[in-house]
Amino acid sequence: MTRRSIRCASACAAMTFSSWLSTSAFAQTPAAAAAAAPQQTTDPQQIRQELDRLRQEFETIRDSYGARLAALEARLGSSQPAPVPPLPDAPAPAAAAPTPSAGQSPRPPGQTEGVEVPSGAAGAGGPQGTLPVYGGAAASSKVFNPDMAVIGNFIGTTGENTIESAPSLEMHEAEVTFQAVVDPYARADVFLSATPEGLEIEEGFLTLTSLPGGLLAKVGKMKEQFGKANTMHAHTLPWIDVPIVMKNFLGGEEGLNDSGVSVSKLLLNPWFFLEATGEVYQGNSGPFQTQERNDVSWLGRLRGYRDINESTNLDLGMSFTRGHNDAGLDTTTRLFGVDATLRYRPLRRAIYRRFMARTELMWSHRGQDIGDVSAFGMYASGDYQFARRWFGGVRFDRSARAADANLIDQGPSVVVTYWPSEFSQIRGQYRRTNYAEGVTSNEALFQFLFSIGAHGAHVF
Amino acid sequence: MKSRIFGAALFSVLLASANAFAQIKVVATTQDLESIAREIGGTKVSVDSLAKGYQDPHFVEAKPSFILKLHSTDLLIAVGRELEIGWLPPLINQARNPRIQPNGDRYLDASQTAKILEIPTGQITRAMGDVHPSGNPHYWLGPDNGRRIAQLIQKKLSEISPPDAAFFAQRYADFDRRLADAEKRWQAAMAPYKGVKVVTYHRSWPNFTDAFGLEVIGYVEPKPGIPPSPSHTLELIQEMKRQNVKIIIIEPYFDRKTPDAIARETGAQVIVLAPSVGGEKEVTDYFKLFDYDVNLVVNAIKQTGTK
Secondary structure (H helix, E strand, O other): OOHHHHHHHHHHHHHHHHHHOOOOOOOOHHHHHHHHHHHHOOOHHHHHHHHHHHHHHHHHHHHHHHHHHHHHHHHHOOOOOOOOOOOOOOOOHHHHOOOOOOOOOOOOOOOOOOEEEEOOOOOOOOEEEEEOOOOOOOOOOOOOOOEEEEEEEEEEEEEOOOOOOOOOEEEEEEEEEEEEEEEOOEEEEEEEEEEOOEEEEEEEEEEEOOOOOOEEEEEEEEEOOOOOHHHOOHHHOOOOOOOHHHHHHHOOOOOOEEEEEEEEEEOOOOOOEEEEEEEEEOOOOOOOOOOOOOOOEEEEEEEEEEEOOOOEEEEEEEEEEEEEOOOOOOOEEEEEEEEEEEEEOOHHHOOOOEEEEEEEEEEEEEOOOOOOEEEEEEEEEEEEEEEOOEEEEEEEEEEEEOOEEEEEEEEEEEEEEEEEEOOEEEEEEEEEEEOOOOOEEEEEEEEEEEEEEOOOOOOO | OHHHHHHHHHHHHHHHHHHHHHOEEEEEOOHHHHHHHHHHHHHHEEEEEOOOOOOOOOOOOOOHHHHHHHHOOOEEEEOOOOOOOOOHHHHHHHOOOHHHOOOOOOEEEOOOOOOOOOOOOOOOOHHHOOOOOOOOOOHHHOHHHHHHHHHHHHHHHHHHOHHHHHHHHHHHHHHHHHHHHHHHHHHHHHHHHOOOEEEEOOOOOHHHHHHHOOEEEEEOOOEOOEOOOHHHHHHHHHHHHHHOOOEEEEOOOOOOHHHHHHHHHHOOEEEEOOOOOOOOOOOOOHHHHHHHHHHHHHHHHHHHOOO
16 A cells, blocks of 8 residues: 555545544544545545445444344343444544454444533533443343452472471362452452361451441451451462461461451541551450350451552551460460561562561460460561562561460571462472471472462452 | 731632632542543542552552542542452452442442453453453543543532532533544644554553554563563564564563563664553643653654654
8 A cells, every 4th residue: 555545544534433423522524524535536446445345344243243242131131122332334543454452342342322422612511412332341140249269279398397297298278269249338258268177267257348437347257457467368478388476376377367346447647547456256266265155355456557658668567465265264365466567669660579578576475374474476577579470588487385485486488489470379488497395397398379260459 | 018928828828728628539540540530620629549650550559548548539530441450449448438339429430431442252261361351441542532531520520519510511621622632633643654563562552553543463471461471572573573563662660671672683663652641750641641652653653664
């Protein structure tokens, strides 16, 4: 094609384009048509053929969409027929030269109702004519099914460990998630955890999103808001295992995770994000054990957050929880925790670089018939993303045991993570642990994580 | 005299704050929507946004500071089409603002009437990469969709504040007219280059290339959201040589290494277009977005002598 005929073709396409939009506020039709008229005489035959071909192509597309739409609506059991939306005679100029972008449809099947256009230059505001409506919600007979996903977590362990045994190769967990909005007032999230031990409710709670007074309430079984690591699912942690302090104070990988009610409120102020949370639980998780029905456990948390600049932010928290334990007749365990997280993620390079430093300090006060025990435990970790798919991290653990503050376990870990995509992850971790018994273990762990189903939100 | 000036200043500050009190608070997820909402809302609204124009809108962090913005807003405008699926839902859940829930009357999905391209038909799986089942979410890059978005916003703002309906309608009419003028300008600038073949990094540009008649023959990413691979890069280089493609369009948040290497092999030019308002310093509103991008494309085509 010569330059001239290209210009002509585009002008003609522009003409049909604008005639399609003539009902809209697109007020340039006469000018475009006038400009196109003299050039049209150059090779009308060829152009007419081209236009006819385009129209034919378009009609086939339209028919196929119409049929598809009708089938879809029939499946939905809709009482209304499925009229085909009004179509332009020809697609926009670019579509005339077909682009290879797969599935690029000049015009998707959409709703049929138009959007009212206020009169253009006059500004009188009176609705006049309609714009063709594009898009529209994806229709499917399964629209009310919850979002579903399965997250597989495969862990391998090598090396010697006589204190804590773990299998060499294990399909550690398959977590099944169901998430949906319940009604205008609430949403529900259910996480079932299938492990070699069996199937259990990892979490299952209702979130009341429409409470007055800036309140947010959750009811059900859930991870208690104690610190950071305790609130996270295994697949969102930056490590394969959990820090020693979680094992010694909070009951291991499961952590504080119980049936109860949680209410939190934003404490609005001009300086930073501040959130207060109060929770009450059955009292049978981690270090807690009830003897009577009213031996519930209580939890309080205060979290502050502030952006230092657009890339860097600081997240601080304080948590306290109290519940009955199994060490005596009417003995309680009290836990106090402080957590601090510093994040750095430059926005322009957000998909290639990020850094996070985190520490959690915990104090456990365990009432026992034979003398109370006060113990301290902590971890500190740093994670750095050094390429689009690569992360490196370190963690240092040190924690006494809740029942005997003189027994201290500690050790470092080094972690490398590779992300083939957003939906899978391969991780290796070297862990050295000095147990209070005087045993030192060196272990190499590796993990494959994969997620299928609905796209979950990323954890912050 | 001095005190009078001071008094006047104080009065105007008071007036401004009283005015601010009556404004409709709008939060948009991106700066493009922010810009259009400002065009329509004028002084009757105060507009804020979450993601910056120079960051990848798929990967925004759900920062608690965003929760505060959403908590107090009267209207949330989202791009939709699952663009924000990785970060907006948890923010909305924690915002304690029932009206901006996706089923609430103050949640506006800006894609409702937009012209959406690349809606997958047939079976889709994640083997195709990070595909968006409800179509390509970068639809604001077609100027005609700016008009559609503006119209939705005008309707919504009029619903929220009926006494100002005429004001918003007038602002829309003005925006529509200026956009039509600008479109003529952009189309005229691009008219000689209809059908020019380009390569883009991510599938961010179908509405842009569609509007201005460019032809995308390939992508630096082998699949949406999957980083460049050596084998795909080699294929792309061969294809670009075969079809004599001299333009590589990339977004400011992607690494230039691979596109630059491809450019060296093929003699092409890499241009970093602004994918959004705020994507570059001088791109401060929706009109400047296309001014900037069209200008870069035209210059690059001229320099490389592409036909």
